Amino acid sequence: AQKITQTQPGMFVQEKEAVTLDCTYDTSDPSYGLFWYKQPSSGEMIFLIYQGSYDQQNATEGRYSLNFQKARKSANLVISASQLGDSAMYFCAMREVYNFNKFYFGSGTKLNVKP
Amino acid sequence: GAVVSQHPSRVICKSGTSVKIECRSLDFQATTMFWYRQFPKQSLMLMATSNEGSKATYEQGVEKDKFLINHASLTLSTLTVTSAHPEDSSFYICSARPTGGTGFTGALETQYFGPGTRLLVL
Numbered sequence: 001a002q003k004i005t006q007t008q009p010g011m012f013v014q015e016k017e018a019v020t021l022d023c024t025y026d027t028s029d030p031s032y033g034l035f036w037y038k039q040p041s042s043g044e045m046i047f048l049i050y051q052g053s054y055d056q057q058n059a060t061e062g063r064y065s066l067n068f069q070k071a072r073k074s075a076n077l078v079i080s081a082s083q084l085g086d087s088a089m090y091f092c093a094m095r096e097v098y099n100f101n102k103f104y105f106g107s108g109t110k111l112n113v114k115p
Numbered sequence: 116g117a118v119v120s121q122h123p124s125r126v127i128c129k130s131g132t133s134v135k136i137e138c139r140s141l142d143f144q145a146t147t148m149f150w151y152r153q154f155p156k157q158s159l160m161l162m163a164t165s166n167e168g169s170k171a172t173y174e175q176g177v178e179k180d181k182f183l184i185n186h187a188s189l190t191l192s193t194l195t196v197t198s199a200h201p202e203d204s205s206f207y208i209c210s211a212r213p214t215g216g217t218g219f220t221g222a223l224e225t226q227y228f229g230p231g232t233r234l235l236v237l
Binding site: 037043050091101102103107 | 229
């Protein structure tokens with residue numbers, strides 16, 4: 001089974017609007033971490049935000065927030081006030097406590113911000 | 116902080132030659148580094164986990180003799196693509212996890228990526 005599923009291959013959003021990128025995960029480990037990365041066309045992977053499975057509150061980092069719904073096993077990324085520079089690929093990833101060093105990545109979502 | 120460099124950023128080589136890619140953590144120590152491969156418009160595929168002072172752990176289906184990994188110090192890991200062929204052309208990305216991160220205590224648990232190396236084998 002897929003560990004990380006991103007069902008939106010591509011998304012469009014109008015500049016200054018908010019957008020939600022979906023991510024669902026599959027794990028039976030009691031402890032795990034969820035991550036979002038941004039990959040612009042240059043190829044570098046930029047860490048955006050992190051959510052621990054035991055964190056009570058949703059993570060936020062500036063314009064990024066993570067909508068963590070543990071029971072539904074979802075960890076959606078919300079970008080508020082989209083900017084043209086947000087156009088990029090976005091990857092959701094997970095680490096599990098029993099496989100500590102391995103990151104599982106989703107297939108990615110290509111976000112295009114329209115002016 | 117948490118900068119990872121990769122060298123070279125782009126390399127073109129002839130079929131049959133070997134290519135070495137370096138991955139350095141510039142401002143932190145990394146006991147563990149990772150090597151990924153990414154094909155166009157696809158996700159990252161973990162090739163191997165590089166451990167300082169010991170042998171790398173390769174993912175299933177990755178040829179150990181083809182992709183040689185050496186993690187000689189806490190800040191340097193190298194990937195050598197031996198006898199490269201056109202099908203080895205890809206984007207290779209390394210990442211490093213800061214030493215000392217334990218459990219899931221926060222963003223320290225992330226890995227920091229290098230800028231990637233585009234390999235083209237003619």
